[in-house]
Amino acid sequence: MASFPEKLLNKLHEVKSQNKFRTLKTVYPTIDFSSNDYLGFSSSGVLQQHVASFTPSVNSGSTGSRLISGNSVLFNDTEHDIAQFHHAESALIFNSGFDANLGLLSSVPQKGDLILSDELIHASLIDGIRLSYATHYKFSHNNISQLKDLLERHHSSFNEIYIVVESVYSMDGDSAPLREIIALSNHYHFHLIVDEAHAIGIFGEQGRGLCNELNIEDKCFARIYTYGKAMGCHGAAIVGSKQLKDYLINFSRSFIYTTALPEHSVVSIKKAYELLINSKEISRLKELISYFNSQTQADNSFIKSNSAIHCKVVPGNTQVSELEQKLSASNFFVKSIKSPTVKENQERLRICLHSFNTFEEINQLLQLIAS
Ligand SMILES: Cc1ncc(COP(=O)(O)O)c(C=O)c1O
Structure with a gap:
């Protein structure tokens, strides 16, 4: 049998001994x-019923990445509807929220740019930042004065600044002070990225999310909506400008180099939005x-x-x-x-x-x- 490296075995022993x-x-x-x-869209079976009532000839697999053979009218229509619903110019579907965050943060901030993120952002955002060549500093959780200090200290030394937060923090349930962050844009130029994974379906008109509730959708550079939580299915979309979508299609590796979601998943996303609207x-x-x-x-x-x-x-x-x-x-x-x-x-x-x-x-x- 193939051997397993001792160092990794030790790491397993360590987490066991620490009750982790x-x-x-x-x-x-x-x-x-x-x-x-x-x-309850998933556990009640209601989404599944809606999906079953939609009868295009659904294939089991998408057969390729979106740029090769995996794209379809269904994808284009669904992205059009998502963009409209979230009051954005465009939307781009990714295979998961993890892929969306990884693909966004690893491709958008460039060398010479600065990323400022809340210390409690999700692992997928952190991993995306790790793959980026931009400089990165964290501010303590929801600490606006620390964020302001960082902006003050660094705003003239970097080309572009990206601020990364979640509208609802997954391990705390509290929310980013989005209005206060936006207010800082009177003094500092930055691009705001908001992960709405735990806000879609709960906040805003018809569950559009916290950015909608606070009327700041158009102030965000990118918003990420994931479909594995309140929407009861799977996948995610990044919404923003048309240029952002073009950029991601060309440079976001977790979008480019993976097989597209199967039609069934895209239909599920489409139907989950219909359920949300009438929820x-x-x-x-x-x-x-x-x-x-x-x-x-x-x-x-x-x-x-x-x-x-x-x-x-x-x-x-x-x-x-x-x-x-x-x-x-x-x-x-x-x-x-x-x-x-x-x-x-x-x-x-x-x-x-x-x-x-x-x-x-x-x-x-x-x-x-x-x-
Ligand atoms: C804040 C946040 N963003 C992104 C993700 C990843 O989304 P997905 O489960 O669709 O990969 C999660 C899931 O745990 C999350 O909590």
Whole structure:
């Protein structure tokens, strides 16, 4: 049998000894406070029904990259609709949010440019930045004065400046101070990139996202919408100017050098937008979010959030795992988020609310956590 490098074995032993070993599960507790299916589009089967009712001759595979044989009228039409919905000139579909972020950040900022990012941005954005030749500095989470200092210190030394944030942070549930960031553009010239992965389907008119809610869509250089969360399917789109789309088609390697999504996935994205436009689930989810906040506002261990993601900080990997197991034993599916995914002593229980959860389930969950 092929040998496995000792250094890698040691790394596995190390994560095991630190209670950080990850494994894949196939069976989940039934009361879902964990998945990203915020509106139930996937688990209720409603999106699948809509997709099944759409009857083009759907192929199993797209047969090539978008630039070779994988493009279709369906892709073009869907991107046109996405751009219209998000009030942008253009949209470009990627195979996943990870690919979109990787392809955007690795290709757009150039040598001689500066990237300023929140310290808590998603791994896909971080990896994209790592592949870029631009200079990169982080500012502490949502710290506008630090961002302003960095802009003040560096704005005249770089060609272009890109600021990278998330409208809803995936491991905290809180939001970037987008209006304050935009206000800085009165003094400094920069391009704002906003990952809306956890905001689509929750904020804005018909779930258009937080940039829509704050009326700043046209102030963003690029916005990323992912479809594996509230939209209940798969894939992602980057929306922005026509030049941005042209640029990505020509230079974004995670777009160019991969087989395009199959038609079924593109139809799913199209149908998920139709569901979103007519959705009653968004207002139901908002009621549950308000209720959850009313029940937890006095408890400082909960990170303040208006999104579907709510976190209770429980320091220690062992402690937070034990709480997850206790909840699981009562059939509640809530994930613990351990270090190194979050900083040490910031380990937490990550509770995702869904339109299909009930007030009673929230009450039971909070009682169990408190007991
Ligand atoms: C903020 C954020 N951006 C991007 C992604 C990646 O999206 P996808 O799951 O479609 O690859 C995620 C998923 O975890 C995310 O939380």
